[in-house]
Structures are given as structure tokens and as C-alpha cells.
Amino acid sequence: MTSSPSVVWLRDDLRVADNPALVAAVDRGEPVVVLVVLDDETPGIRPLGGAARWWLHHSLVALDGALRELGAGLTLRRGPAAEVLPAVVAEVGAGAVYWNRRYGKVPRDTDAALKTALRDEGLVAESFQANLLFEPWTVQTGQGQPFKVFTPFWRACLDRPEPRHPLDAPDAVRPPEAPPASDDLDAWQLLPTSPDWAAGLRETWTPGEAAALDALEEFATGHLADYGERDFPAQEATSRMSPRLRFGEVSPFQIWHRMRGDLPPASRERAQSFLREVVWREFNHTILFSSPDLATVSYRPEFEAFPWADVPESEIDAWRQGRTGVPLVDAGMRQLWTTGWMHNRVRMVTASFLIKNLLVDWRVGEQWFWDTLVDADEANNPANWQWTAGSGADAAPYFRVFNPVLQGEKFDKERNYVRAWVPEIDTDDYPEPMVDLKESRRRALDAYETMRRASPASP
Structure with missing residues (x-):
């Protein structure tokens, strides 16, 4: 037959x-x-x-x-x-x-x-x-519209039936007697060769499903207990599950039910906070579902009239390479280039610096992160950049400018994170900041006011 x-x-x-x-x-x-x-x-x-x-x-x-x-x-x-x-x-x-x-x-x-x-x-x-735990059309406002604010979205998700339990892997997968021809993976040329810039990625990550499940278990039984310290970039307090979720090496259903399962007592109270972050990813995908041009068009249309500065490419390159003279920004950008990943709080700080202290269009930074992040996701990456810019859903107000010096003093007081990535920080070789933070903040707020006057509908 x-x-x-x-x-x-x-x-x-x-x-x-x-x-x-x-x-x-x-x-x-x-x-x-x-x-x-x-x-x-x-x-x-x-x-x-x-x-x-x-x-x-x-x-x-x-x-x-x-x-x-x-x-x-x-x-x-x-x-x-x-x-x-x-x-x-x-x-x-x-x-x-x-x-x-x-x-x-x-x-x-x-x-x-x-x-x-x-x-x-x-x-x-x-x-x-x-x-996704909750498909976009299943979590909507009472008016049948997508949520634009995260907290009511989170509450609506919690009000829905519990996500299904994960499915077991098949015991066997029977191939056809004559399998179809397959490309050679090396012919896809996915790996960098000239130059090979991936040494830091190889040292940092082991991709694949088995490693993803091991990492989830290690987090659940270990660093989850320290999740309350996750804003401190020198601490090993985050899950680092983002690239594994992005490529589907682990499913959100597996994560959800592991966080609902047997956990050390010190971790139980942290699990809900972690799941809230998992659902933030769901929120971003819901935004993408209704706003497919999220990576190229401001979610809040008035921001399309924002007066971005004409910034020399050399200054943008200094940001990309971690040579701004602002320690926390430089540490984050070097961590990104070396490992393909950056601590979440530092992502916000580095993005705010580019957008608000340099007045560079958020799309420039989003594209750089798209190229350099192992967890670059078509929903999370643009949605989070727009959040920082103030142009996104449930966004930080534009006038909220992360002061990278104060952020460093608060979240990296001993400078352990900065010293790990910017070893010259305590020497004369480290440059002065490329911009005056106070003056550039004022300039950013003036630009925001210009946009507001041009668009009476904006808040």
C-alpha cells in the first residue's frame, strides 16, 4: 500500500x-x-x-x-x-x-x-x-479591541483558563523509505567566517532543546530564588531564556507549568514575577498582530513627526562599539557585541541614551539590536524599542529619560558589571562622555515639545 x-x-x-x-x-x-x-x-x-x-x-x-x-x-x-x-x-x-x-x-x-x-x-x-500561551484574538478588551496597556492585559490572561499542559515528545518519528533531498546546513552560510566574530557567543551559549530544558531547570531550582535582584546586571538573577523562547527550543507552556510546579520555597514567590515577564512577551506579540509594521512605523502615529537630530555616523558607531564615555552604556554595548545578549535594564539604558541623549531615531537602534541579539524577535525587539522611545504601547513617557550615571550608581554601585566589560574604566584611557547628559536631556525634552505642538492629539 x-x-x-x-x-x-x-x-x-x-x-x-x-x-x-x-x-x-x-x-x-x-x-x-x-x-x-x-x-x-x-x-x-x-x-x-x-x-x-x-x-x-x-x-x-x-x-x-x-x-x-x-x-x-x-x-x-x-x-x-x-x-x-x-x-x-x-x-x-x-x-x-x-x-x-x-x-x-x-x-x-x-x-x-x-x-x-x-x-x-x-x-x-x-x-x-x-x-504563545494566549493567542492574540483570545485576549481582548470588553470592546473587542487589543489591549494597549500591559497590566489589564496581564489580568485578562490570568482570568482565562489555565494554559494547557505540555505535550510529551513522540517515542519515535518514522521517516519515509525515500526521504527527500536536503540542503547541507553549511551551505546556508549562517555562521560568520570573515571575520569569525562569534567566539563570545560560543563561550556563552549552547543552543538546542536539551540545553534549553537544562537551563529552565537550573533557573527554576537556582537563580529564580534571586529573581528579586534581577535589576542588578552583575547578579546572576535572570533566566536568560529569551533566545530559547525566540527559537522555540522551549515552549511557553513548559515554562508556565514549571513555574507552577514544585519549586524551592524561596523561589515560589518569585515565579509569578517571572511569569509576568513571560506574558510581557505575549503582550508584544499581540501588539504585532494588530500593528504589523511595528519595526518601521511608530505605534503612536504622532511620533512619526518627531524631530530627530542629524547625528554623524561616527557618533552612532561610538554607541554601537561601546565608546561613548558613559560606563553603563559602554558596558552594555560591549556585552551585546561579545555575547549576543544584554541585561534587560541595561537594554533600556542603552536605548534611552541613543534615543534621548543623542536624539537618534529608535529604528536605528532597533536594527542594530536585530543584527546583534541572539534573541532578536519580530515582536519583542521593536516593541521594546518603541516602549523606550515613548512611541509604543504602554510606553514609558518620552520625558522619562534614563540617566545612565544614576542608573549605574543605583544598580551597579560596586561597578562589578562595568568593570567586567570596560576594564579601562579606572584609567586615563577612558574617554569623557560624548555628550553632556543634562544638556542632552533638555534638548530631548525640547524636541518632544516641538512634536507635541505639531500634533495636538499627543498627550
Whole structure:
């Protein structure tokens, strides 16, 4: 009897446990093809930045290994997903296609068109909730609109039924007798070579599902107890789960129920605070769902008239390279370049410095973080930049300017974080600040007033 394989199309869900699309394919009882498509070509799909490409390479290596232990492996293809997926389906004679849902407009439009076309051909085509605890259309205001403020969004999420429990990984994944041809991962050229700038990433991270689950368990039984100290960048008090969530090596359902599970007494009171941060990610994806141009257009339209300064590229480069003469800013930017990650409070400080002390358009900083963060996410990255700029949903008021010196004195009093990344801080080699913080703050507030006068609707 001729088989009709199932194709599982993976995207930001690079795991075998708690993967509804994979479970559905295995449960169908036919051979399974697990497909990953590198789509840098579809208009509106944002190509990955360099650090994220590095992570993707290693996460795919780990996923392929995990699948091979179950009996299958990955099929890799490159090109527009709307062309590649149907080609693989035809090549293997598939009878069903499964995937987990995405929430940006172009990705979901692509998925919807593919689902319709596949069903019109008589195939099973199904999508699943896997990467958000609460899908955007399920958490809305009483007027049926998306929330614009986080706290009522958080409360609405808590009022909903408890998120489902994670699904077990399949015991086995049966491949077809003649698996489809696969690209060689190295041919995708995801890793930097000339120069190889990833040494710090390799020292800092181990991508992959197994490492993600180990990291979650280590956090739950260890650093979660110190989560109340998470604003102090020298402290090991954060989860560092963000890149693992971004690539779906761990699911939010796994995190949610681990935080609701057996925890050391000192950690139980911190778990809810951590879950609140997980749901902030959900809030950002809800914003993206209703505002698909989040990375390029101000969520609050009056900010499109903001009078940004004409800043020399040399000054922006000094910020990128951690050479501003402002210790906390420089430490953060060097941590980012070296490790592909930055402590959250320092992210806010470095972003505020660029936007408000240098008067550089938030989109410039968002693009740099997109290129250099291993956790660069199509919702979190622009939403959080817009939050700092004052142009986003539930944003910090524009007149809230993080003073990086005072922030350092409050959250890095002993300068342990700064000294780790800016060793020359106590020498004559360290430069004076590139701008006067007090004067640049006044200039930023004047620019904000100019925008407000030009747009009477603004607050």
C-alpha cells in the first residue's frame, strides 16, 4: 500500500517536546518529513540578523540530532516558503501538512494561503497553538479591541483558563523509505567566517532543546530564588531564556507549568514575577498582530513627526562599539557585541541614551539590536524599542529619560558589571562622555515639545 507522508513544517519551534504539529503528524500514522525552510526571499519576511543566524545554525544541528535519535532527521530547503513547501509536498506525495502558528502579518498571510491551497488539493492542512500561551484574538478588551496597556492585559490572561499542559515528545518519528533531498546546513552560510566574530557567543551559549530544558531547570531550582535582584546586571538573577523562547527550543507552556510546579520555597514567590515577564512577551506579540509594521512605523502615529537630530555616523558607531564615555552604556554595548545578549535594564539604558541623549531615531537602534541579539524577535525587539522611545504601547513617557550615571550608581554601585566589560574604566584611557547628559536631556525634552505642538492629539 502506498503511503502518504505527513510534512511537519517547523519555524520558530525547534523542539521535539511540546510540539503539537509534530505530535499530530506522528499520530496520523504515516511516515513523517520534518521540514525547515530558510526564507530570506518572501517580501515582508525579515531576514535574520547575524547573531540569530549563528543561533539558528547550532539549534538546527541539535534538532537534527534529536530527531535522528527518534528515527528521522531534518529536511532543509532554502527559498520562498510559498514555493518550497508545495514542492516538498509534491515530491514526497504527502497527504497532510502540519505547522505551528505564527503571528506577524506576512507569515500568517503566507500560512493562510498555503493552508487554503493544500486543502483545495485534498490534503489535510492544520495549524496549532504552540508558541504563545494566549493567542492574540483570545485576549481582548470588553470592546473587542487589543489591549494597549500591559497590566489589564496581564489580568485578562490570568482570568482565562489555565494554559494547557505540555505535550510529551513522540517515542519515535518514522521517516519515509525515500526521504527527500536536503540542503547541507553549511551551505546556508549562517555562521560568520570573515571575520569569525562569534567566539563570545560560543563561550556563552549552547543552543538546542536539551540545553534549553537544562537551563529552565537550573533557573527554576537556582537563580529564580534571586529573581528579586534581577535589576542588578552583575547578579546572576535572570533566566536568560529569551533566545530559547525566540527559537522555540522551549515552549511557553513548559515554562508556565514549571513555574507552577514544585519549586524551592524561596523561589515560589518569585515565579509569578517571572511569569509576568513571560506574558510581557505575549503582550508584544499581540501588539504585532494588530500593528504589523511595528519595526518601521511608530505605534503612536504622532511620533512619526518627531524631530530627530542629524547625528554623524561616527557618533552612532561610538554607541554601537561601546565608546561613548558613559560606563553603563559602554558596558552594555560591549556585552551585546561579545555575547549576543544584554541585561534587560541595561537594554533600556542603552536605548534611552541613543534615543534621548543623542536624539537618534529608535529604528536605528532597533536594527542594530536585530543584527546583534541572539534573541532578536519580530515582536519583542521593536516593541521594546518603541516602549523606550515613548512611541509604543504602554510606553514609558518620552520625558522619562534614563540617566545612565544614576542608573549605574543605583544598580551597579560596586561597578562589578562595568568593570567586567570596560576594564579601562579606572584609567586615563577612558574617554569623557560624548555628550553632556543634562544638556542632552533638555534638548530631548525640547524636541518632544516641538512634536507635541505639531500634533495636538499627543498627550
